[in-house]
Amino acid sequence: MANARQSVVKAVCPLDCPDTCAMEVVVEAGEAVELRADREHPFTRGVLCGKMASYLDHVQRPDRVLRPLKRVGPKGTGRFEPIGWDEALDTIAARFAQVAASGDGPQAILPYSYYGTMGKLQASSLDRRFFHRLGASMLDRTICASAGGAGYEYTVGRGRLGADPMAVPGCRLILNWGSNTAVTNAHLWSLMVEARRQGASIVTIDPYRSQTALRSDWHIAPRPGTDAALALGLMHVIWRDGLQDDDYLVRATVGAEPLRDRVLDEYRPEHVAAITGVNTATIETLARRYATEHPSFLRLNYGLQRHYGGGMAVRTIVCLPAIVGAWRHPGGGALLSTSGAYDFATDRLTRPDLAPTGTRVVNMNSLADALAGELPGPPVKALYVYNCNPAAVAPDQKRVLEGLMRDDLFTVVHEQVPTDTVDYADIVLPATTQLEHLDIHGSYGHHFVMLNNPAIAPRGEARSNNDVFRALAARMGFEADLFPDDESLIRQALDGGPSLAGITLERLREEASIRLNFPSPYLPFADGHFPTPSGKCELYCERMIAAGLDPLPTYIPPREDPQTNPGLAARYPIQLLSPPRSNFLNSTFAGTDLHRRRAGDPTVEMSDHDAESRGLRDGDWAEVANDRGKFLARVALNGSVGPGVAVAASIYWSKHSPGASNVNSTTSTALTDMGGGATFFDNLVEIRPADPTPEDA
Ligand code: SF4
Numbered sequence: 099m100a101n102a103r104q105s106v107v108k109a110v111c112p113l114d115c116p117d118t119c120a121m122e123v124v125v126e127a128g129e130a131v132e133l134r135a136d137r138e139h140p141f142t143r144g145v146l147c148g149k150m151a152s153y154l155d156h157v158q159r160p161d162r163v164l165r166p167l168k169r170v171g172p173k174g175t176g177r178f179e180p181i182g183w184d185e186a187l188d189t190i191a192a193r194f195a196q197v198a199a200s201g202d203g204p205q206a207i208l209p210y211s212y213y214g215t216m217g218k219l220q221a222s223s224l225d226r227r228f229f230h231r232l233g234a235s236m237l238d239r240t241i242c243a244s245a246g247g248a249g250y251e252y253t254v255g256r257g258r259l260g261a262d263p264m265a266v267p268g269c270r271l272i273l274n275w276g277s278n279t280a281v282t283n284a285h286l287w288s289l290m291v292e293a294r295r296q297g298a299s300i301v302t303i304d305p306y307r308s309q310t311a312l313r314s315d316w317h318i319a320p321r322p323g324t325d326a327a328l329a330l331g332l333m334h335v336i337w338r339d340g341l342q343d344d345d346y347l348v349r350a351t352v353g354a355e356p357l358r359d360r361v362l363d364e365y366r367p368e369h370v371a372a373i374t375g376v377n378t379a380t381i382e383t384l385a386r387r388y389a390t391e392h393p394s395f396l397r398l399n400y401g402l403q404r405h406y407g408g409g410m411a412v413r414t415i416v417c418l419p420a421i422v423g424a425w426r427h428p429g430g431g432a433l434l435s436t437s438g439a440y441d442f443a444t445d446r447l448t449r450p451d452l453a454p455t456g457t458r459v460v461n462m463n464s465l466a467d468a469l470a471g472e473l474p475g476p477p478v479k480a481l482y483v484y485n486c487n488p489a490a491v492a493p494d495q496k497r498v499l500e501g502l503m504r505d506d507l508f509t510v511v512h513e514q515v516p517t518d519t520v521d522y523a524d525i526v527l528p529a530t531t532q533l534e535h536l537d538i539h540g541s542y543g544h545h546f547v548m549l550n551n552p553a554i555a556p557r558g559e560a561r562s563n564n565d566v567f568r569a570l571a572a573r574m575g576f577e578a579d580l581f582p583d584d585e586s587l588i589r590q591a592l593d594g595g596p597s598l599a600g601i602t603l604e605r606l607r608e609e610a611s612i613r614l615n616f617p618s619p620y621l622p623f624a625d626g627h628f629p630t631p632s633g634k635c636e637l638y639c640e641r642m643i644a645a646g647l648d649p650l651p652t653y654i655p656p657r658e659d660p661q662t663n664p665g666l667a668a669r670y671p672i673q674l675l676s677p678p679r680s681n682f683l684n685s686t687f688a689g690t691d692l693h694r695r696r697a698g699d700p701t702v703e704m705s706d707h708d709a710e711s712r713g714l715r716d717g718d719w720a721e722v723a724n725d726r727g728k729f730l731a732r733v734a735l736n737g738s739v740g741p742g743v744a745v746a747a748s749i750y751w752s753k754h755s756p757g758a759s760n761v762n763s764t765t766s767t768a769l770t771d772m773g774g775g776a777t778f779f780d781n782l783v784e785i786r787p788a789d790p791t792p793e794d795a
Contacts, residue, residue, distance in 0.1 A: 116543025164558025214485030217537030245775030249413030255629035257438030265429030277399030331370030335385035343423030350626030353638020393427035407654025409772035441595025469501020727763030756792035
C-alpha cells in the first residue's frame with residue numbers, strides 16, 4: 099500500500115528472462131522507496147524473484163557510473179576521470195567520423211549489444227537506426243537463442259509460435275527438456291506445480307541435476323549434446339508400437355514416412371542408449387507415456403542448443419508433439435519462446451533500409467576473431483558497447499581481452515555499473531536503469547504487452563540509450579526526423595500486425611499490461627495450419643537442403659565429445675556445462691555485493707569418481723583448463739552430474755574471480771550447425787588441483 103505522500107508507478111522487469119514480470123515502484127519525494135511485484139498481473143501473480151527483489155540497491159549502488167568518464171590509465175585497469183557530456187559526445191562523434199572517412203570506412207565501427215534490457219526502445223530502436231545510417235558493421239545477435247530458433251522455424255514455422263503457458267495447469271504430462279524452469283522461468287514453474295497438484299507428472303531431461311530436476315517426479319540425464327538422439331529413440335518406440343497419431347500426421351505434417359523409416363532403421367533403443375547413456379527401459383517408458391498422456395506440455399530451453407548440433411536438436415525434439423498429436427489439446431505442444439507472437443513493427447523501429455547494401459554482418463560470438471582482424475572486411479577500429487558485458491560473456495575470453503587491449507581500438511561503453519568491459523573503455527557513458535526511462539516490452543515467456551513508465555529522474559548524469567543516440571546523431575549531422583522521441587517510437591512499434599490490433603499507448607497507460615489478441619486458451623496448431631511454406635509441420639524440410647543441411651531430423655554430435663573426438667578427450671576428458679547461476683542473470687548482478695555473497699566462490703560441480711581420481715575433495719580449489727584458457731573454481735561434490743561431466747554455474751565477472759578469468763576463458767567461438775549460435779556447452783576441459791590456490795597467492 100502507498101500512503102498519501104506516495105505514488106505507485108507501473109513498471110516491467112528489464113532482465114533477459116522469459117517471465118517479464120509486472121512491477122510496481124512506490125515513489126516518495128522523487129525517490130523510489132519500494133519495488134514490488136504486481137499482484138494483479140495474471141503471469142507475475144505478486145512474485146518477483148530474488149534477483150530483482152533488491153533492484154533498488156542496484157539503482158542506488160555507490161559505485162554506479164553517474165558521469166561520463168575518460169580513460170587516464172592503461173586499458174584494463176579501469177582508471178578514469180570525469181568529463182562533461184559535451185566532451186564525451188564530441189570525442190565519440192569525431193572519432194567515428196575519422197574512422198568512417200579513413201580507408202577502412204564506416205564498417206570499421208562495430209556496435210556490440212545484447213539484452214541487458216529487454217525493452218523494445220532501449221534494446222533495439224534508435225541504436226539500430228544510428229549504426230545503419232552511419233554504415234557501421236552490423237551485429238548478428240546470436241549469443242543465446244538463434245540455433246534453436248532456426249531449428250524451430252524450419253519445423254514449426256515463422257514466428258516460433260508455441261503452446262500457451264497459461265494453459266499448463268490443465269496438462270497431465272510436463273517435460274522440461276534442457277530447461278531449469280524452476281530457476282530461469284520461475285512463474286512457469288509455479289504453473290507446472292499447480293498442474294502437479296491436479297495430478298500431472300513433471301519430467302526433466304537434463305545432464306545436470308538442476309533445481310528443476312531435483313523437484314521433478316522423474317529426472318532423465320542424457321550425456322551432454324545427445325538430446326536429438328534421445329528424441330529419435332522416442333520416435334522409434336512410438337512408431338514401432340503404433341502409438342503415433344496417424345490422423346494428425348496425415349492432415350498436419352509433411353515427411354512422416356521418411357522420418358518413420360529413418361528412426362525405425364537407425365535409432366533402435368539399444369543404439370540410442372549407447373549414444374545418450376540413457377537406458378533402454380527409460381527410453382521405452384518415456385516414449386509410451388509421451389504418446390499416451392495428454393495434454394502434454396514440452397518446455398524446450400537453451401541448454402541443449404549450446405552444442406554444435408543445437409539447431410538440429412531443437413528441430414528434432416519439436417517434431418515429437420506433431421507425431422503424437424499433442425498440439426490438439428489445450429496446453430499441449432511445445433514452447434521454445436513466445437517472442438514471435440508479438441507483431442511489433444520491428445523494421446519501422448530499426449530501419450534496416452538505412453544500411454548500405456552489402457554491409458558486413460559480424461556474428462557476436464566471433465568478437466575474439468573480429469578484434470584480432472581475422473574476419474573478412476576492414477579491421478575493427480571502433481567498438482560501441484551497450485546492454486552487454488562482452489569481456490565477461492563472450493567466448494574465448496583470453497582473445498577477447500587481447501583485442502580489447504589494442505591501443506588502436508577506440509572503445510565506448512555505455513553502462514550502469516563498472517563491469518569488466520568498462521575497464522577497457524576509452525570513454526564510459528552513464529546509463530539509466532529501468533526505473534529511469536520509458537519503454538515497451540513484449541515477452542518470450544508469456545503473451546502480454548507491457549509499458550514501463552519512468553518512476554524517478556535519472557540518477558547523476560545518466561542518460562538512456564535512445565537519448566545518447568539522438569545526441570550523437572545530431573553531432574554526426576544525421577536527419578533529425580530519423581531520431582524522434584520515445585513516445586513516437588512506441589506508437590510506431592505498436593503499429594504492427596494483428597496480434598497487436600487495438601493495443602495503443604493510451605490503453606497501455608491505463609492498463610499497463612494487455613494480452614495479445616489471442617483466444618484463451620491459445621491452441622496455435624490444433625488443426626494444423628503451421629506458418630511454414632507447406633502450411634504443415636515440416637518433419638521433412640526442403641529448405642534445409644538448400645542450406646546444406648539434412649532435411650530430416652538427425653543426431654549431430656558435439657564437436658568436443660569423448661565418443662566422436664577421442665583424441666581431444668584423451669587430454670581433456672570432461673564435458674563442461676556453464677548454465678546460469680541463480681543469483682545472477684547472465685553477468686548482471688555479478689558485481690553486486692549482495693548477489694556475490696549469496697553466490698559465493700565460483701564452483702565446479704563434478705562426480706565423486708572424477709574428483710577422487712584427480713585427488714580433489716569437496717571445497718578444494720581446482721584449475722579448469724583446456725587449450726583456450728583456464729579459470730579457478732571450488733570443487734562441489736553434490737551428486738549433480740555423472741562421470742565425465744562438470745558444471746560451472748555462471749557468469750562471474752573476471753575482476754571478482756580468483757585468477758581474474760571466468761568460464762569463458764575455456765569456451766570456443768565455434769558456431770552451431772544453424773543460426774550461428776554459440777557453443778558454450780561444447781567444451782572439453784581437464785580439472786586438476788589448483789597450484790597455487792587463491793589462498794596461497
Ligand atoms: S528476472 Fe525474471 S522472474 Fe525475476 S523479476 Fe525479472 S522477469 Fe521476474
